[in-house]
Amino acid sequence: MEITKSAMAGSLESSDVLVTVAPGPGPGVEFKVESIVIKQFGKRIRSVTEEVIAATGVQNATIQVQDRGALECTLRARLETAIARAAESA
Amino acid sequence: MGGEAFGWEEKTLAGRAELAARAALLHSRGLTEPGDEDLILGLFDGEQLVATGALVGSVLEGIAVAEGVEGEGAAVTIVSSLIKQAVGRGMRQLFLFTTSQEAGRFETMGFSFLASTGSKGVALLEWGMNGIERWLAGLKTRTHGKPGNAAAVVVNCNPFTLGHRALIEYAASKAPWLYVFVVEEDRSLFPFKVRIDLVRRGTADLRNVTVLEGGPYIISSATFPTYFIRPAAVGGDASARAVELHAALDLALFRRHIAPALCITDRFVGTEPYCATTSIYNRMMEELLQDRDGDGPVLRVHEMPRLEKNGEPVSASKVRALIRGGDLDTVKELVPRATWEWLRSREAAPILEKIRNSDSRH
Numbered sequence: 001m002e003i004t005k006s007a008m009a010g011s012l013e014s015s016d017v018l019v020t021v022a023p024g025p026g027p028g029v030e031f032k033v034e035s036i037v038i039k040q041f042g043k044r045i046r047s048v049t050e051e052v053i054a055a056t057g058v059q060n061a062t063i064q065v066q067d068r069g070a071l072e073c074t075l076r077a078r079l080e081t082a083i084a085r086a087a088e089s090a
Numbered sequence: 091m092g093g094e095a096f097g098w099e100e101k102t103l104a105g106r107a108e109l110a111a112r113a114a115l116l117h118s119r120g121l122t123e124p125g126d127e128d129l130i131l132g133l134f135d136g137e138q139l140v141a142t143g144a145l146v147g148s149v150l151e152g153i154a155v156a157e158g159v160e161g162e163g164a165a166v167t168i169v170s171s172l173i174k175q176a177v178g179r180g181m182r183q184l185f186l187f188t189t190s191q192e193a194g195r196f197e198t199m200g201f202s203f204l205a206s207t208g209s210k211g212v213a214l215l216e217w218g219m220n221g222i223e224r225w226l227a228g229l230k231t232r233t234h235g236k237p238g239n240a241a242a243v244v245v246n247c248n249p250f251t252l253g254h255r256a257l258i259e260y261a262a263s264k265a266p267w268l269y270v271f272v273v274e275e276d277r278s279l280f281p282f283k284v285r286i287d288l289v290r291r292g293t294a295d296l297r298n299v300t301v302l303e304g305g306p307y308i309i310s311s312a313t314f315p316t317y318f319i320r321p322a323a324v325g326g327d328a329s330a331r332a333v334e335l336h337a338a339l340d341l342a343l344f345r346r347h348i349a350p351a352l353c354i355t356d357r358f359v360g361t362e363p364y365c366a367t368t369s370i371y372n373r374m375m376e377e378l379l380q381d382r383d384g385d386g387p388v389l390r391v392h393e394m395p396r397l398e399k400n401g402e403p404v405s406a407s408k409v410r411a412l413i414r415g416g417d418l419d420t421v422k423e424l425v426p427r428a429t430w431e432w433l434r435s436r437e438a439a440p441i442l443e444k445i446r447n448s449d450s451r452h
Contacts, residue, residue: 005180006177006178006180006181006182007177008173008174008177008178011166011167011170012166012169012170012173012199012200013163013166013167013170014163014166018170018173018200020173020177020218020219022177022182022219030219032219034200036198062219064218064219066199066200
């Protein structure tokens with residue numbers, strides 16, 4: 001999946017996560033995770049992010065994940081939406 | 091509590107009444123309107139404005155939440171929206187300008203602290219994948235192996251004159267290595283590419299000098315927005331205070347991040363005869379970089395008298411004034427060969443034309 005522009009999904013509100021996807025230098029995807037529960041769930045947030053990146057087949061992108069204590073389903077939804085928006089040709 | 095977020099309505103503030111309500115909200119929190127906003131957002135609870143925030147270029151500013159609704163997520167809602175708007179406009183790196191006391195609140199929203207002017211002053215934070223650490227890492231790959239105890243000068247060089255050359259030559263003779271940072275913001279009459287190219291060519295013979303881009307962290311529209319405003323607009327006490335504030339922030343950032351990363355211990359500066367903004371900057375430099383209580387290593391500041399020609403200081407503003415007046419013969423005496431040759435080139439013609447038709451400070 002080709003990332004053509006910067007896009008976001010989610011918010012910084014409590015129990016949500018803000019995901020920013022932008023075209024990157026590539027190859028591959030570089031991502032950064034910040035979380036208010038990084039100690040407890042940092043590993044899981046990273047593995048979910050990696051999983052979604054692999055599943056969507058996104059290439060040459062940077063992804064910023066700013067977690068405010070989102071549930072896993074929220075994180076997945078935000079990641080998928082942000083990636084889909086960034087790949088839209090508009 | 092969380093449900094209340096659904097009762098808030100967010101909109102772009104535009105009308106006179108809305109802007110007045112916003113000004114009142116900012117004032118009630120001890121803030122002023124930033125000015126030059128590209129976007130002003132407001133959050134309403136019915137008729138009442140409960141929060142506001144603005145985007146000025148790539149800087150989030152003027153963020154305030156009404157008393158009584160704090161802790162209910164209004165600030166987070168506004169900041170999220172501002173970030174989305176900015177990213178939607180293609181920005182990758184954002185800054186946030188706030189009071190030092192409030193800085194911690196924005197750090198929990200994913201902003202990283204850059205510098206402040208003290209616990210009762212103002213603070214600058216940043217957001218995005220390309221932060222200062224990455225920028226400094228990029229610089230370090232180019233400064234690797236250079237000696238420590240290095241010196242730095244920051245120049246705009248609009249355009250590069252014999253005055254800049256004299257300062258650089260002097261600083262380079264006093265230090266094992268000299269970094270010349272050229273202001274990167276493209277808001278001067280001479281484009282950045284031309285300015286830095288002329289500095290590089292005009293200092294190529296100095297073996298212990300490295301010319302670097304100032305990036306978004308040295309006199310940029312994020313660290314020092316008032317630097318780029320015309321002098322007519324910099325009138326009165328309030329704007330002099332704004333210049334001092336921005337100068338202080340710019341210097342705090344230099345001292346906290348840039349100097350330690352490149353092992354810079356000295357900063358050289360030329361006396362400023364014409365420009366009020368630069369002379370405030372120079373004065374603050376002596377004060378803040380040498381202050382023992384500041385954040386980051388103490389630096390030594392050396393001020394060098396301006397090079398004079400025919401009894402007058404050589405400066406870029408003088409050169410621009412001469413170009414404006416059509417006196418190119420005198421310009422030739424004030425600039426290095428590389429600058430002179432460029433001024434005579436075909437590429438220069440449209441820029442010279444622009445200078446003749448402008449009264450911009452830059």
